[in-house]
Amino acid sequence: MESRLLRVNLTTGEMKGETIPHSIFERWIGGSGVNNWIMWEHFLTHDINCDPRGPDNIFVFGVGPLAGTGAGSGIKGRITFKSPCYNMFGDSAGGGKFPYYARFSGYEYIAITGKAPKPVYLLICNGEVALIDAAHLWGKGTEDTHAILQEELGDYPSKVHTLSISQAGENQVGIAGVVSDALRIHARGGGGAVLGSKNLKAIAVQGNGGLPVARPGEMLAWSDDFRKKIDGNEAIYGFKRRGTLGAVEMYQHIGSHFWRNNQGNKFRGDEIRSDNWVKKFQKYSEVCSSDCFIACDSKYVIDGTESEPSKKYIGETFRRPEYLTTGSAAGALDVRDWSEVAHWGKITNDYAIDNQDLSCSISFLMELKQRDLISNHDVAELFGHEQSLRWGNMDDIEACVESIVFQKNLFGVMFRDGPYFGALKYSEMKGKNFMKYAMYGKGGASFTEEVRPYPTWMNNMAVASRGADHLKGIGLIEKFQREDLSKMYFNGRTEAADLTIPDLKGACTALAENQVALLNSYGVCLFHWMLDPAEFTPQDYYGKAYAAVTGIERTPEELMRDGERICNLEKAFNSRVGMRREHDMVCERWMWEPNSEGLYEGAVGADMFNTVLDEYYEWRGWEKESGLQTRARLEELGMEDVADVLAKDGALALT
C-alpha cells in the first residue's frame, strides 16, 4: 500500500509530490490517521503555538484506502488542521464527490502551508498541479464557486469536483467550514478560516486514474456479502428513506432535542416530523458521496404549496436537512416550518458555516433577549439597528447569519469563533456574567442535542479531541441501551447499557473513540457501523476489507490498538498546546441545571460527570489528576517518539 501526497507551499508557490510509504499505513491505517501524522510531523519543525490563521498552520486533506473500492460504506474525505476557533486540534469529515475523484486525480493526500500573496485555487488533474488566480471567485458562495469552476475546467478527463470556501472563510470566521461539491460541508473546527487565511479559495480535482486494490476478487466477495447483509436489515430499510431525520420522532419521545438553547428538549408544534418531510418535500433519493449501499440522502424542491412560509422559497432545491440541521434550526432556534429548516440548511451550506456553533451563538442572544437580560438598545448596539430577535423568526436568524459571515457588525465580530468566545467577550463588554446561557463543551465547541441524561455523551462532549461533539466517540451502547454490545465488549458485563449508573461509561467513550478513529482512517462513513454495530464492527468486519484492499493483515485486537494509537496522537497534539484535565469539561447548563422535561426529567449532568471522566482516563491509561498521557501506555502503543516530544514540552504525565 502506497499513496501520493502533494505538498504545497503557498508562500513560495512550490509544489512537490511524494510517496507515502507502506510503513506509514502500517502504523496509521490511512485517512484521518495519516492526516494526523502529517500534521504532527509538520509541528515538529514549526511552532505548535503559532497563530492558526497564520502561514505556519497546515491544512491537510486526505482520503482513506477503502474509499471507492466497493466497500459500500460511502466515502468521507478528511481535513485536518490546527483549529482557528478553538486553538487546538481540528479536523472534519465530509462527503460529496470530491474525495472520490481526489483518488483518481493522482493525489490522495494534500498538505498546504504558507500563504498565497493573492487569492488562488489549486487544480490537480491526473497528477499535474497548478495554482490559478482566483480573483473571479473571491467573494462568491460555494454554490457559485463550484458552478464557475465546473464551467471553466470542462469535463475532461473527468468532471470537476471541488472543495471550496465561502465568504465566511475569506473573512476568516472561526466557525467557517469547507464545502465539497457545494453540497457536503466539512463543518467542524474552522477549516474554512484556515484556507481563507492562506488565500486559497478552492481545490479542484479531475482525473481518470485508478486506485490500488491488493486483492480485487476478495474485495468483490466482501462487497457482495456486505450488500446482502444491508439488504436484509430492517433498521437500514428505514434509514434509506429518512436518513438521520428518522431520529426526530425517537428524540421527541425520549426528550433528546435541544429546544431554545436547551431550555427544553422537545420540539414544539406538530410540523417538524420526518413523516411530514417525506410526504411534502422529498423528491428523489441521492447518495451523499459514492460507493454507498445505503444512500440516505435525498433532494427537495420547494413549490410553494407546502406551507405559508414555503412561498418565500419557491424553486429552492437542496439536499434534505440532516438531523443536526434540524436540531439546530427547529431545536436551538425553535423554527417550526420545514421549508424554513430546509432553507437554514441551504444557506449554512452555501455560506459554509458550522450550523452547530452558529445556531448556539444566535440562540444564546435570543435567550438573553427572552429573559430581558438585554434591552432593545443593547441589541441595536450589536447589530447597528433594531432587531426583534424572536425565537423562530427566519428574518432575524438570517440577519444574524449574515452578520457573522460578512463580519458586518459588532455581533458578527464578537461571535466569529462560536458561542463560548462570543459569550465571554459579550459578558466582558457588558460587565455581566452571561456564561450561564452559553452552550458549549471542550474547547468552546457547541452541539445541539440534549446530553444531560446520557453519561457517555456528556463524557464525549468533554473529551473529544476536536472539541465538544458526538462524532469522535459515539455513545451507541448507552443511548440505545444495547446490553448485547455491552456484553460483547466488556466480558459479559451489562452496566454500559444502563443509563442510571456511571459504570463503564468512560470505558464506552474510549472504546467508541478507537472504533470511530478506525472508520475515519478507512475513509468510510460511520452510519453503516452505527446502524448495526454488532455486525459491521470496524476492527473485525471492516478489517477484512482493509486487508483485501491494502494487503495489510491485522487481527481485530491489533486494529483496535491502531485506533487507540490514532486517538493518542490527537490527544498528544492537544497536550502540546496546553490542554489538561480542566479543559475536559462542559458548560454550566449541561453540568448543573436539571434536565427540564422528557423521559429523563431531573437528570443532573454533574452527578456522574467526574466518576465517568476518571474511568475514561483509567481505560485510556492516562493520568487522572492532570489528564496527561503516560509514557508507559504510549510505549505499549509503539509511540516512544511521541512520548519523547511530549516530555520535552512538559506535556507528559510525571508518573
Added chain:
Amino acid sequence: MTAIPQKEMVTGSIRYQPGEEVPNVGTKLFALRNQCTECNACEVACALVHSQDGMVNPQMARLRIDHAPEKSSRTNPLGIGFVAEICHHCGNPPPCADVCPTDAFYYDPVTRAAVIEQDNCIQCMECVPGCPFDVVFVAPKGELLKCDLCGGDPVCVKACATRPEMVNEGKQYVRLPVLFFEAQQEFNRLSKQIPEAQDEIGLMQAMLERGEISSSA
C-alpha cells in the same frame, strides 16, 4: 485435449421483428430512468471485476452513471435524478458490431453477449457513435469498453442496492434495483405490446421512454 470453441463472429444482416425469438442473446440489461441515486456502486463493482494490474478504475467500467435532468418517466414525473447508462444487449446484430470495420466483435459462447476482441480492435471508435444508446465507452488509454455480462451473472445488477423503495414482504425486505435484467422470453412478451416499433432497437427505445420495462422479471 478439449478443443477451444470456435468464436462466432458478429456479422450478418438479419433483422428481427418485435416478438420474434432473437437467437443470439440470452439476457438483456436495463436501468430505470431517474431512479438511480448516483451511488456509483455498479461502476465500482464493474471496475473490480475488470481490474488490471492491481488497479481499480471506474473509468474502466462498462457502464456509467449520468445526470439525466430532462428525462421524466412514469415513476418519476418530475424527471430529476440520474440514470445508469448500460448496454442493453440488443442482438440484431448489435449496431456497434455492425459498423466495426475489422469485425472485432464476437459472441461469448457462454453468455451470448457480443464482446470486443481487443487484439482485433484498431480503436477507430466507429462503434462509439454506432451504438444508439451511447454505451460503448472509451477507457483512459483508448481501449473500447463494452459490457460482457460478467460470465452470465452481471455484477452491476447485484451491486445496485441503494434504491430506497424496497418492498416490504412480511419481515423480508426485497429491494427493487434500478438495474435489472430480463430474460429474452420475458422481453419478447413485453415487446408484443408495442407493435409500432420497427425493430428490436426501436422497441427498446420506445419501452424505455414509456417506462414500460419493469423489474418484474
